[in-house]
Amino acid sequence: MTEPRFSQQQREQPExxxxxxxxxxxxxxxIAGLLIWAVYYLYATYNPMPPSLGDNRVAADFAVPVSxxxxxxxxxxxxxxxxxxGKGLPGVFPPLSGSEWVSAKDPGVMIKIVLHGVQGPLTVEGAKYEGLMPHFHDxxxxxxxxxxxxxxxxGFGNSASTTDARYVAQVREETRDQATPWKGDEDLRPLLRSR
Incomplete structure (x- = not known):
């Protein structure tokens, strides 16, 4: 008896x-029943809220005033x-705690510093600081x-008077021509003495 030519194939199960x-x-x-029930449920429970039931508020009524x-x-x-x-870094960044610039009688001195920044030597509590403070006017x-x-x-142990946005606007207008940062003591000492 002869074996089939491809005996391996005959031993395998068919695909x-x-x-x-x-x-x-x-x-x-x-599946059809669930689909029909879902459509019916959506139809039966649909309840549009008429505008007359609302409290007549608009989106602006929910705005929170930001200060x-x-x-x-x-x-x-x-x-x-x-x-x-507020104590700064000795020799690098000046302190704000107890600083004559912060506690000046007129808050306009500090406002001018914040508005236009400072570049050059600045003396704070007898110590000289050479650096650059950025401006914040824009x-x-x-x-x-x-x-x-x-x-x-x-704050920081200071107890100077406060200011308001109107005074800042006034100082901003007075110094609108100041295009560069204040030159440290050279520009700011006269401001401190004049107030």
Whole structure:
């Protein structure tokens, strides 16, 4: 007796085939029933709210008035140099705590510094600081500058008077021609003495 030519193929099982096995009618009936029930449920429970039931408020009624927070502004823009305690870094960044610039009788001195920045030697509590303080005239609104100045003038052990956005606007207008930062003591000492 002779073996078939490809005996390996004869030992293998035939490839499986799907054949004609339809989805059971029971499963199709359950799916169709769920679909019909879902459509009916959406139709039966739809309840549009007529505008007459509302309280007639508009989106503007939900607006929360935002006021500037001097502490947040200080933390975001000043704490890296002047530190969280306002004592600065000796020899590098001047302190705000006890500074004659902060506690000046007129808050306009500090407002001018915040508005236009400082570049050059500045003496604070007898110590000289050489550096650059950035300007904030185009970054902060009048209300934000007032909040920041008030935070510094009443914090860190300081007890100077406060200011408001109107006074900041006045100082901004007075110094609108100041295109460069103040030149440290050279420009600022006369401001301190004149107030």
């Amino acid at each position: 499986p085939s799907e054949g004609s096995r339809p989805v059971p009618k029971l499963v199709l009936s359950v 500037a927070d001097g502490g947040q502004l200080y933390t975001a823009h000043c704490v890296a140099c002047h530190q969280a305690n 970054k902060f609104s009048d209300e934000e500058i007032a909040a920041l100045v008030n935070h510094v003038r009443t």
